[in-house]
Amino acid sequence: MAKNSDISASVIKRLPRYYSYLEDLIEENAERISSKELAARMKTTASQIRQDLNCFGGFGQQGYGYNIKALHNVIGSILGVDKEYQTIMIGAGNLGKAVTSQISFEKKGCRLTAIFDIDPDIIGQTVAGIKVLSIDELEKFCKENLPSIAVLCLPKDNTFSVAKKLIDLGVKSFWNFSHFDLNLHFDNIIVENVHLGDSLLMLTYKTQQ
Amino acid sequence: MAKNSDISASVIKRLPRYYSYLEDLIEENAERISSKELAARMKTTASQIRQDLNCFGGFGQQGYGYNIKALHNVIGSILGVDKEYQTIMIGAGNLGKAVTSQISFEKKGCRLTAIFDIDPDIIGQTVAGIKVLSIDELEKFCKENLPSIAVLCLPKDNTFSVAKKLIDLGVKSFWNFSHFDLNLHFDNIIVENVHLGDSLLMLTYKTQQ
DNA sequence: GAATGCTTGTTAAATTCTTGACAATCCCTT
DNA sequence: AAGGGATTGTCAAGAATTTAACAAGCATTC
Numbered sequence A, B: 001m002a003k004n005s006d007i008s009a010s011v012i013k014r015l016p017r018y019y020s021y022l023e024d025l026i027e028e029n030a031e032r033i034s035s036k037e038l039a040a041r042m043k044t045t046a047s048q049i050r051q052d053l054n055c056f057g058g059f060g061q062q063g064y065g066y067n068i069k070a071l072h073n074v075i076g077s078i079l080g081v082d083k084e085y086q087t088i089m090i091g092a093g094n095l096g097k098a099v100t101s102q103i104s105f106e107k108k109g110c111r112l113t114a115i116f117d118i119d120p121d122i123i124g125q126t127v128a129g130i131k132v133l134s135i136d137e138l139e140k141f142c143k144e145n146l147p148s149i150a151v152l153c154l155p156k157d158n159t160f161s162v163a164k165k166l167i168d169l170g171v172k173s174f175w176n177f178s179h180f181d182l183n184l185h186f187d188n189i190i191v192e193n194v195h196l197g198d199s200l201l202m203l204t205y206k207t208q209q
Numbered sequence C: 001g002a003a004t005g006c007t008t009g010t011t012a013a014a015t016t017c018t019t020g021a022c023a024a025t026c027c028c029t030t
Numbered sequence D: 001a002a003g004g005g006a007t008t009g010t011c012a013a014g015a016a017t018t019t020a021a022c023a024a025g026c027a028t029t030c
Helices: A009-027 A037-043 A044-056 A069-080 A094-102 A135-145 A154-166 A196-208 B010-027 B035-042 B045-055 B068-079 B094-102 B135-145 B157-167 B198-208
Strands: A065-068 A085-090 A110-117 A130-134 A149-152 A173-176 A188-195 B085-090 B112-118 B130-134 B150-151 B173-176 B190-193
Touching: A009 A037, A009 A069, A009 B198, A037 A044, A037 A065, A037 A149, A069 A196, A069 B198, A085 A094, A085 A135, A094 A110, A094 B094, A130 A135, A135 A154, A149 B198, A154 A173, A173 B135, A173 B150, A173 B198, A188 B198, A196 B010, A196 B068, A196 B150, A196 B173, A196 B190, B010 B045, B010 B068, B035 B045, B045 B112, B085 B135, B094 B150, B112 B135, B130 B135, B135 B157, B135 B190, B150 B157, B157 B173
Parallel strands: A085 A110, A085 A149, A110 A130, A149 A173, A173 A188, B085 B112, B085 B150, B112 B130, B150 B173, B173 B190
Antiparallel strands: none
């Protein structure tokens, strides 16, 4: 069994997919699944699934397959959803609201506790049960609650300065929805840039083929 | 020069990234860029950029680099943004609104002409200058306007039946934001499933490492 | 409880992808 | 107009990834 840090990026990228399909299977009350069956659902190969899962140890049983709940738990724990990362969102425009209500932060180990905005019309609104605070309260809030993840849903121009401020306040990881790549030159700061538009371009590409 | 259909998926997936960085460069009024410089910005290697671009023919010049606008145009045309795909959106909740206002459909060869919803409170609203119509008008609209792309921002349970209906009405491609994989068993129907949550899981994974 | 049939973990081969290297060639300066 | 410097296109080596194959082992049936 390899150490986690030896796992290739290609494998890691597939883990959330497995996780999601296993969640569906749990909802369907299925108990077990074979690599063959899962591969058919996911449109991949059984070989790849077995190879991937084996990076983390043998969870399956010959002649039986994989126990869905157990495998779901293991992958979840590899991905870190059993943690409790304090999470904040910056920006409560359309995008911030959509992300807040669409994503199950709780299920992913993220406790979304505050949303900040600069627009007086938006401050005070409630999104998915969370009140939108003024950006002026950001510093105080961070000092008291020490969030480690920040979701950035604000205009391009402000993103960089807000991110820098948040790093000073102890934020370690950024989920960036501004449509440019946030490139912070700090060690140990983790950024995931979301490229929403890219997949539409993939669609137009495939559509014309 | 290889035929487009020979281009590997890995290369294609990087094209939207190049496209986006070139757009930034145009905004900065830069005229030319070398593979080395672009690689530094994008945190990749010059070799890969040259290899990728060469799949489509030699756009660069020795000793000079690449003309930014020309390259932007070429990649855009490879991706199909010079088409005019009639596009509709189904679902004008938080997510539909966010996607409508966040994505530059026009810039990507997609003409978003109508949004449909089932909720009487939402029907009649205007999102990014487009009026939200009742889902009851969907059939009539499609027969008159023949959209080829549909963006699906509606609840999981309704997605499949709506998609099937749209296929009957001539829609060829789907950009699916429902958080499960839309798996249509039809030939020539193209689906891009957006997995928003996956990148948050990647973030929690990296954060715990 | 033995036999049959599945399905895994694992190995090795095949394929694909990435990187490094360099000749060819174009720009730019003088 | 010639020479120096830069940068491409391309080839080939090296890595990484994916696929195929199969022995080992468990479940299920009879």
